[in-house]
Amino acid sequence: MTDFFQTTEAIVTAASIYLLVGLGWNLVYNTCGYLNIAIGEFYILGAVISWKLEQSTSITSPALLCLLVCLAVGILGFLAERVLLRPLKGNALNALIMTIGIALMLLQLAKALSPATVIRPNLFVFGTVRPGGVFIEYQELIVWGTAFIVTVGLFSFFSFTDLGRTMRASTDNRPAAEMLGIRVPALATMAFTASAILAALAAFVVAPTEGLAYNSGDLIAIKAFIAVSIVGLGRNGGAVFGAFIVAGTEGYVARYWSPDISEIVVLVGFLGVLYVYAVRVSGGRLVPSWARLRRRVAEGVS
């Protein structure tokens, strides 16, 4: 039975990561109108930059490292959006290609900075707790805490700050927002930068526990996408739910069936859901968010 709880404990950690990255997907989707395919690479950079800083400088304070990582990734994200993406004026296809190009460039950067093997920065805190025989590392608690704080923080931001409300407004009805004089492109830059930082933060806190490979970002990104698209892309409300579904499926399959196929199950499940959903009767086509995206892009360009 402790086995089950141990598995569940690991699932919570995984879900935290998918949640953080998933919120990043949603942020960009909602405010920018396209998808940030490079989010997986921003994720990895969070771990890589942290590790590199530890190696090349004498900084040991996690708080300071966190600040520097967020700053570095934030600058990269800002530059990427401002210089490369904003001039595309919402042309969805071009934006997609551009984010793929950005992804490759960042991947190269990650590879150049990372060690030959697994990226594993130092733990912030050593030790574990052992409630009822289940091992939980302190670092994992930090991961859970980060996800929790970010989620609550984001929720508060959107509910209680003027900037957050303005962002929700521009997602809700972009032409009306423009009619009021709201500068939506600036909001898009903010959202993109924020999503990059969120993803990087996720890797920053989780890499010390298990270590990451420099090219594992895309798989995490896809799983996070699956998590948020289950409940509807762009809807933060259900993101927690989706993250647990994906992490849970993965975790329990790994434990009770086979670890090799856990990810396969998740991916096949996703494709299966897409297929079934798309095949629904009376002309059902899987076009929910894309139609909205298209409409939004069309309105945005005019």
Place this chain on the structure above:
Amino acid sequence: MGPGLAEISNSDVGGAAVDATIVAAPPRRIPVAGLLRTAAVVLFVVATWHQSPDFVSVLGLSAIWAIAAVGLGLVLGSAGQIVLCQASLVLVGAYMYGAIALTWSGPTVVGLLASALAGGAAALVISPVLRARGYYLAIATMAVSLLTDQVITTGGWIPGGNAGLIGVPTLKVFGYRFNGANPYLYLALALLVLSIAVLHLRYGRGHMRRAIQALHHDEDLLAGYGGHASRLKREVFVVGGLLAGLAGGLYAGDFGYVSDNGFGLVESFALALAVFIGGSSRLVGAAFGALVYQASFTVLGNRLVDYRFVLLGGIVAATVRFFPRGLMPSLSDFEGWVPEVNVRRRPAPVAAPMKAEKVEPLEMSVEAVSKSYGALTAVDHVTLEVRPGSLTALIGPNGAGKTTLLDLVAGDQNVSGGRILLGGNDVTLRGRASRARLGLARTYQRIRLVPSLTVVDNVLIGVDQAARGTRVSDLERRSRAEAALAEVGLAGRADAPVGSLTFGQRRLVEMARAISSHPRLVLLDEPSSGLNDAEIGGFADVIRRLHATGCTVLLVEHNLPFVRALAEDVVALDRGKLLAHGDTEHVFALPEFQRSYIGAVAE
């Protein structure tokens, strides 16, 4: 890409238009873009040759990947389907060749053939994913790519297991063994040229080309003219898979080693970027992009080879931003400097006047049809029968539900309740394409022309619909299209890009397109909106002539004088409900009707 972008005069990717073959040469502006592109290309090739220890090998590898890139060029560049798993299909082909060549003693050519078929089969298996559109398709194909990786890493039943296949024998044809880089280079080049030629013959011209362009820019429009978008998507995807498999088979034979290293998501990304770098509207461009991709491995020299993706990413960023049509220079860059290339080799056909092809009008009726969006009811239990062969106008103030009703009849929206009958058949559950094949044509409030096609090509989409299932030559189709253009007064503009036409002229092109499809029922959505006084009269004439062919015409209109001059019958809606249906003068005089518009009875 989406309909909203169809109107914007395009410098976006995939926007190459055919230039008009004008006799008088335009004033010669310095072709800066063309020169820059050519310079970039030359520089790149020279740098690669200089830096590569084995230029032939680089070329050979480029040629092999080019085959896969060309396949992707058809899917992504031409048809606009965002597919990010092409490298996985290449891998499938490579494994197939390797498995066969290693275990079977028969001719290895069979292995090569099998590799192509394996790629195509794998694509067929994956093809349901194409039902997703846009970003969902992109993510789904990424998932496929990662899935392939996972399966190979863990699947013990994959030949060669984790380590991959080694010692794969090279190709042997009639006793000649393809050993070394040179033979494979020639073979790959030959197959590349063959592939491009075959693809061009089938998909690069005629009605297939138009269908693919329509699929790319406005999938629903294709359906509106009877095309089955899903079938077409599947077909091009499988063809792309066949070519990917073929490339894989060549690769396996050339290198003798197959593993999932080098065929992952990153490579699929790179292939997609290669298509764009070359210029997604041309298959040759995709081949060029593959060269850039391969060359990036060596062009930076040994020390910087790790930064090849930065280079690639940088090239892509520059291309998307500054050269949306791709890096490969084209003849159109140098117009005025090279002798006019007469793109069409056909003799100019004399446009025969449009024979008034009489059609059987389609009966149209709706029974208690409703449409609601949550709490908002746009159409409220409307029952209506339109007299076959009549010219009826659907009118009502803003928010009355006119366009929604039209959408329901055309199949652009699904009903919340009630039935739609066309020609006596219940078509409520049938899609656009199926209704189009019954003889229904429709225009929209905003202009829906395919920006990458010329005026006449857009009209030909209508001709293709009428000619569906019959064997009509391209020449004959073209002459029909030109007749329709003459009918609407645009005879001389057949080869012009749509972006060069005025708004009113574009409306007329849409009418010509509708006319060419020989519709039995035509739905026009605010045809006069945006037209000035001079244009409206001519437009009314066009509608009358269309009506004279015998079809039923139903038009939604706000311009009441226009309606008065044109329509025999009028259907008036107010707040989603049917208000009146009858003779135009009669309805106009009704107090309730006038009240719905201006608020109180006219004295």
Place this chain on the structure above:
Amino acid sequence: MNGLQVEGLVAGYGDLTVLRGVSFTAGRGELLVLAGPNGAGKTTLLSTVIGRLTPSAGSILLDGQELVGLPIHRRTRLGVGLVPEGRGLFPGLTVWENLRVAARAARLSRSEARAGIERAVNAFPVVGERLKQKVRTLSGGEQQMVAIGRALLTDPGVLLLDEPSMGLAPIVWSRVLETCRRLADEGRVVVVVEQRVLEALETADRCAVLQQGRVVRDVAAEQGAIAIPELAGTYFSGEAAS
């Protein structure tokens, strides 16, 4: 001159010219009805006045100050309030959030924003009752009140309403008209763009008819009421009422 003065406005979208030289004036305290069939350019005109669209020619003066060239938020601060067609609200946000976002977009300070929201609530008590509700749960009439309230945040000298009657039951429409009258009596310029003119004429001061991008008739409201057959004729036969 005090009030709104539009002169020779030419505007459109791309190669499509919608406004071909629109001129009219409306003084403070006046309720002007801008009538006209669809496609005449009513929404385009309002978009140009608020600043969403840049005209290629012509001028817009508010109390003598030229508005053309100023960004939207400057015009809002100077006193132009727009109630767009379809209300232009944010359905997923609450009433209060809608008002707040608009206030911030107009760069109002905290105290100005608070004062503005109070003004909106005072003008429409129902808005005050529904502050915490999401806009999409409100009825059409209530949403209209919210939209007008939102336009009042900056205490505008000019209030523009684009087809306010759309989707409203007649009785609600009359109440909206009464409100417009009241706002005009407070000293504002109120311009109501409408297809359904006749009820509006009962409370309006003047009526201008927009057709094919030009103002073809500009009369006092009673004269407008008398000229109904001609007005109907403008709609139904298209002859410019002489």
